[in-house]
Amino acid sequence: MPRKTIKKDVGLGRDPIALGLAGAYIIGMLMVGLLHAMVSPISVQSNLSYNTTRASSLEKSVPSAIKQEPVRPAFGNLLTNGSFEFPLLRTESQLVTEATRQFGWRMAWSTQSNPKILSLTRQPAVEVLLAHDSWRAADGSQYARLDTANPTARPVKTPTLVTISQRVSGTPGAYTLSFDYAPEPKTSAKDNQLTVKWGGKVIANISADGSKDTVPVWKRASYSVELTSEPSLLEVVGGGAENSQGNLVDNFTLVPTLK
Secondary structure, eight states: OOOOOOOOOOOTTTOHHHHHHHHHHHHHHHHHHHHHHHHHHHHHHHHHHHHHHHHHHHHHTSOHHHHTSOOOOOSSOOSSSTTOOOSOOSSSEEEEOTTSTTOOOEEEEOTTSOGGGOOSSSOOOEEEEEOBTTBOOSSTTEEEESBOOOOSOTTSOOOOBEEEEEEEOOSSEEEEEEEEEEOOTTOOGGGOEEEEEETTEEEEEEEOOOTTOSSOOOEEEEEEEEEOSSOEEEEEEEESOOSSOOOEEEEEEEEEOOO
């Protein structure tokens, strides 16, 4: 009698051994993936630490002669508010004291001011003017007048000639001080006289006649100065007749002299 062959179903759902092996395989693969995800950030962090340490080592290897070389200032203006653009005016002119935020300049009555008309109640102030009509600033939209307006009622007199100054610090060396000046239109030379001082020493005396001008005619003046390890004082002294007209200035710059 022929022998019958019995076929067994070896599907995973009915074979516990095969099912166990498959489960173990899946769990093993998941563990490998998890370990890889955990190890990768550590490797990246290790690389970063290595690069940082290497950069530090390279920095230490730079010759001291190079590292200690003085840093030259950028070719920018060392003076603050050299064009009198702060504060931003909303009227044609404004008297500004040194307490005004962002103004940058200190003020005092000029030595030319008549002691007989000095006021103990009025603080020194510079008159900042807003460019209008054909009266243009040399730079930007505002400029200054060093023979300021008298805010009090006539005939009460107060000083009007003012000195503006800044104390400047920077890398020692040669610098060029430049600024624009103009006589006030329809005024004579006696109304437009400036004295410029650097470190207490006079470096310029300027007189300009605007009697034939109808608008400010700006001229650029430049002078060579030296900065030392100590701060240097720049003073611009308004002089001439004390009558609230004359001595227009703008666009002060102090930059390293190019060699």
